[in-house]
Amino acid sequence: MSSHAISPGAEPKRRDLLGLIAIAGTAIGAGAIAWPLIDSMNPSADVIAAGAPIDIDLSKIAVGQQIVVLWRGAPMLIVNRTPAALKTLQEPALIKLLSDPGSTVHQQPPYAENWHRSIRPEYAVLVGICTHLGCLPAYMPAPDPSTPAPNWPGGYFCPCHGSKYDLAGRVYSGVPAPYNLPVPPYRFVDEKILRIGENPTGETFELTSVVQM
Numbered sequence: 001m002s003s004h005a006i007s008p009g010a011e012p013k014r015r016d017l018l019g020l021i022a023i024a025g026t027a028i029g030a031g032a033i034a035w036p037l038i039d040s041m042n043p044s045a046d047v048i049a050a051g052a053p054i055d056i057d058l059s060k061i062a063v064g065q066q067i068v069v070l071w072r073g074a075p076m077l078i079v080n081r082t083p084a085a086l087k088t089l090q091e092p093a094l095i096k097l098l099s100d101p102g103s104t105v106h107q108q109p110p111y112a113e114n115w116h117r118s119i120r121p122e123y124a125v126l127v128g129i130c131t132h133l134g135c136l137p138a139y140m141p142a143p144d145p146s147t148p149a150p151n152w153p154g155g156y157f158c159p160c161h162g163s164k165y166d167l168a169g170r171v172y173s174g175v176p177a178p179y180n181l182p183v184p185p186y187r188f189v190d191e192k193i194l195r196i197g198e199n200p201t202g203e204t205f206e207l208t209s210v211v212q213m
């Protein structure tokens with residue numbers, strides 16, 4: 001089976017993030033995706049399923065690498081972006097291709113409403129569920145002959161209906177997906193540890209508050 005989470009062409013009654021998470025979780029549980037899921041630093045699966053925060057050891061993510069962890073049943077993508085990728089995110093040639101380059105639609109916490117959609121520019125933290133119908137976008141960080149578009153600058157490609165996102169999860173214009181990939185609540189415990197499920201001090205963002213609910 002491919003990485004499709006649901007049948008191409010199917011239409012949802014409404015675009016509901018919780019519904020998309022359930023679909024993605026089913027695909028993950030069935031082994032329908034090729035992502036290398038890693039265990040978070042917290043060992044208890046039932047605790048994670050209950051929605052407890054999870055910690056990620058950033059020292060295990062090489063520059064340019066993505067890891068995927070599950071939080072509340074949804075795949076969380078954490079990418080250690082290269083300096084070249086960060087430069088690309090700011091280039092006008094890319095920005096003009098995007099639907100919401102300034103993250104004006106509420107799909108992220110206030111502390112990720114910036115050009116890199118994150119707290120620290122090098123680390124992307126995204127919900128890895130296509131905002132069209134819930135497929136699982138593929139990580140394609142660099143140009144290569146199999147990339148989905150001419151002059152592909154690196155990003156995410158959804159194989160179900162061809163939606164494209166950049167390496168900040170910003171969706172391209174003219175594709176089926178309507179929104180940028182959501183950003184979950186998270187914070188840095190220290191230089192090395194990233195915690196998904198908790199906001200920085202003074203912030204109150206909830207993933208359930210995003211537009212795609």
Ligand code: FES
Binds near residue numbers: 131132161176
């Ligand atoms: S689910 Fe349709 S493009 Fe991603």
